[in-house]
Amino acid sequence: MSFTDPIRHNPRIPLDPRFPRVPTDLDPQGPVKGRRGNRCGTMEEHRQLVRLDPEYRWRRDQIEKDVQQWIDAFGEEGSRTGIIRIPVVVHVIWHTAAENISDAQIHSQIDVLNADFRRLNADAGSVPSAFAGVAADARIEFALAVRGPGCAVTTGITRTETSVTGWTRNQTGMLSAAGGGHDPWDVTKYLNVWVCNYTDGLLGKGSFPGMPNQGVRCHYRAFGSTGTLSAPYDLGRTMVHEVGHYLNLNHIWGDDGSLCSGTDNVDDTPNQADEHYGTPTFPQVSCSNGPDGDMFMNYMDYTDDAGMFMFTAGQSARMDATLHTARTGLLASDGLVPSSGAVNDLWAKDTSDDDGAEPNPSGQPMWVSDDIWVRNDNNGIANQDHQNPEHGSGTTSVYVRVRNRGCSGSSSGTVRLYWAKASTGLAWPAPWDGSVTSPALMGDEIGSAAVSVSAGDDEILAFPWSPPDPADYASFGADRGHFCLLARIETGPAPDFGMSSPETGNLYANVQQNNNIVWKNITVVDEDTDGRVSAAIVANYGREATKVHVVFRAPRRERSMLDWGEVWLEPTDELRELWKASGGESQGLEEIGDGRFRIVGRKASLGPIALEPGQLGALGLRFVPTRKERLGAGIVALDVWQMEADRGEPVGGQRFVVKLRADRRGIVLDQPKVRHDGIGWIRPRSANRLGSLVGRVLGGGGGIRGTTHGARVNSRGASNSSGSDCDTCH
Numbered sequence: 001m002s003f004t005d006p007i008r009h010n011p012r013i014p015l016d017p018r019f020p021r022v023p024t025d026l027d028p029q030g031p032v033k034g035r036r037g038n039r040c041g042t043m044e045e046h047r048q049l050v051r052l053d054p055e056y057r058w059r060r061d062q063i064e065k066d067v068q069q070w071i072d073a074f075g076e077e078g079s080r081t082g083i084i085r086i087p088v089v090v091h092v093i094w095h096t097a098a099e100n101i102s103d104a105q106i107h108s109q110i111d112v113l114n115a116d117f118r119r120l121n122a123d124a125g126s127v128p129s130a131f132a133g134v135a136a137d138a139r140i141e142f143a144l145a146v147r148g149p150g151c152a153v154t155t156g157i158t159r160t161e162t163s164v165t166g167w168t169r170n171q172t173g174m175l176s177a178a179g180g181g182h183d184p185w186d187v188t189k190y191l192n193v194w195v196c197n198y199t200d201g202l203l204g205k206g207s208f209p210g211m212p213n214q215g216v217r218c219h220y221r222a223f224g225s226t227g228t229l230s231a232p233y234d235l236g237r238t239m240v241h242e243v244g245h246y247l248n249l250n251h252i253w254g255d256d257g258s259l260c261s262g263t264d265n266v267d268d269t270p271n272q273a274d275e276h277y278g279t280p281t282f283p284q285v286s287c288s289n290g291p292d293g294d295m296f297m298n299y300m301d302y303t304d305d306a307g308m309f310m311f312t313a314g315q316s317a318r319m320d321a322t323l324h325t326a327r328t329g330l331l332a333s334d335g336l337v338p339s340s341g342a343v344n345d346l347w348a349k350d351t352s353d354d355d356g357a358e359p360n361p362s363g364q365p366m367w368v369s370d371d372i373w374v375r376n377d378n379n380g381i382a383n384q385d386h387q388n389p390e391h392g393s394g395t396t397s398v399y400v401r402v403r404n405r406g407c408s409g410s411s412s413g414t415v416r417l418y419w420a421k422a423s424t425g426l427a428w429p430a431p432w433d434g435s436v437t438s439p440a441l442m443g444d445e446i447g448s449a450a451v452s453v454s455a456g457d458d459e460i461l462a463f464p465w466s467p468p469d470p471a472d473y474a475s476f477g478a479d480r481g482h483f484c485l486l487a488r489i490e491t492g493p494a495p496d497f498g499m500s501s502p503e504t505g506n507l508y509a510n511v512q513q514n515n516n517i518v519w520k521n522i523t524v525v526d527e528d529t530d531g532r533v534s535a536a537i538v539a540n541y542g543r544e545a546t547k548v549h550v551v552f553r554a555p556r557r558e559r560s561m562l563d564w565g566e567v568w569l570e571p572t573d574e575l576r577e578l579w580k581a582s583g584g585e586s587q588g589l590e591e592i593g594d595g596r597f598r599i600v601g602r603k604a605s606l607g608p609i610a611l612e613p614g615q616l617g618a619l620g621l622r623f624v625p626t627r628k629e630r631l632g633a634g635i636v637a638l639d640v641w642q643m644e645a646d647r648g649e650p651v652g653g654q655r656f657v658v659k660l661r662a663d664r665r666g667i668v669l670d671q672p673k674v675r676h677d678g679i680g681w682i683r684p685r686s687a688n689r690l691g692s693l694v695g696r697v698l699g700g701g702g703g704i705r706g707t708t709h710g711a712r713v714n715s716r717g718a719s720n721s722s723g724s725d726c727d728t729c730h
Helices: 042-052 054-077 103-117 237-246 313-323 328-332 470-476 507-513 573-581 692-698 715-719
Strands: 084-094 140-144 157-161 191-196 204-206 216-219 372-375 397-404 410-421 443-454 458-464 483-490 517-520 522-524 526-528 531-539 546-553 565-571 589-593 596-599 604-611 616-625 634-644 650-660 711-713
Touching: 042 054, 042 204, 054 313, 084 103, 084 328, 103 140, 103 237, 191 237, 204 237, 216 237, 313 328, 372 483, 372 517, 397 410, 397 443, 397 483, 443 458, 507 517, 507 650, 531 546, 531 604, 531 650, 565 573, 573 604, 573 616, 589 604, 616 634, 616 650
Parallel strands: 084 140, 084 157, 084 191, 191 216, 522 650
Antiparallel strands: 204 216, 372 397, 397 458, 410 443, 410 483, 458 711, 483 517, 526 531, 531 616, 546 604, 546 634, 565 596, 565 616, 589 596, 634 650
């Protein structure tokens, strides 16, 4: 393979030894005629910018510092409990009818992104067993935007007929109307994608954070998995690769020209000498990484589409770090909130697919809001994932994101935050109002804070909280320290407080009908010597007697707890007697002795159980790992629903999550002699003091303004990467 300096247009610029050369003997015919069409142009553009633009070099250095510091601080926490959804706009730039690809082809690409980033791809099982332990669900999803610039209604697709017959790899005309293409939408709020005709064989190009032209460009014949496509790049993986770059992933071989000295700054992708093409057979050994060799099936290699089918846990952490630093504007973008009929309306998301509609039509349960989260070290802006609250930490805070669906102006209100002992049977207003004190205090108000949010924007409120002492709940067995949270955004006076639907005792209906009430009842299951243990409290907080079923379900688009192991149910004596007195019925359960049950069916339930007002009982759950093969990194989950027996309507529920840690046994970890600093390759130095990023976000530079009950933060304040701590600037 021959090499040349990528900056051919200016031979007077000296070749910097830090920047490896790029191959020139790839087939120029591209995806149509050549098996070795040039997969990606990202690094070529990066090197050109590094040579010519000092500001870009500084920007990339700062971004890489922030990413590494975030990983140092939070990487060990494992996978997110929630999902990040990114709004996408696809700009189709066409000259011929074939280039004007169909909506169906565009939707097929979104489907591929969602499958591959969530590890729901049909070929996920093709990962060699040697690497299966680090294969990861990145917990990122994508959707076409429904709100465009100026609050316009949109399908998330623009179409521009152009007189330009095509572009080559270094041309950027498709990125602007002046150049024959389409101007980008706000790059802080949308992933912009341009689908066009490359005439020099380039398949695609994704922008690293900090590049001047933000977004992804893709050849129209390599976009999607149906329609106008050319094998072997016809499964949508070009976009998966380029979006990886957009989220700050590097090529896994380190782009060092076969020297085995580069790195992608991810240690669970083994060091490898060079890229791969076609569909290699396993193993391919290089750089002393045997016996299992190169991870050529990684999306950040160069194989055919059929040859790539995994991200790793380390890559997932790096993308998560990027979304919480350089691309934090995507976390609360209003691009997925419909414009039609939009008015100033404060709201928060119940579910990952919630767009503010009333009632919320989502098939997800109403108790999984990602707009409420707990952090035990006052770092909930830097990391917006949920933790179980810890009694006695002294630094625990609850964070609530408040959004405004409007298109202009602003709206104000008051946020009231409450806690309750975790239960599947919660009602309103008890126990949230502090009125239930037996067998212990079962709920109370945490605090309140005024909030004002501009249209299309969001604010994050931080509420200091001292979680109750778990010892007060010893009678509930395993479930002593788990609590759920409720936030109500009041925009009017009593009695309706600005709610669209009057609140009743049915909490589930209140949350579903009103977009300004959100609920969090997620338990990250604790480890124990005999599996992992937790519990749900089956309760009747209403004023009338009722009968309920306790139903066990795998959440939609999540891996089931039963794919990982067994779930044992351990009711307390009180609950077991209530169940027996009500007929002792069950479905999909097997009694295994000592008063225990094991879930053996996908549609398991216990009951009906008759409950008098104020009556409750604890249902212990033990999660026992039994799966022998390695499942990779991600989560497994179980939803426990309490259903009203006669009408079949939900009362409430609780989600139990087990975080699956990456199993790196047998992986030849990438431990480079040099590391990539976002610019080139430099020798590792001692770890920077953790504080540049976290200090900017949480300290005086982060913009948190303390109040009596809450602190207010504009969520975009965390995106500033312009700190002055620059010990490797060039």
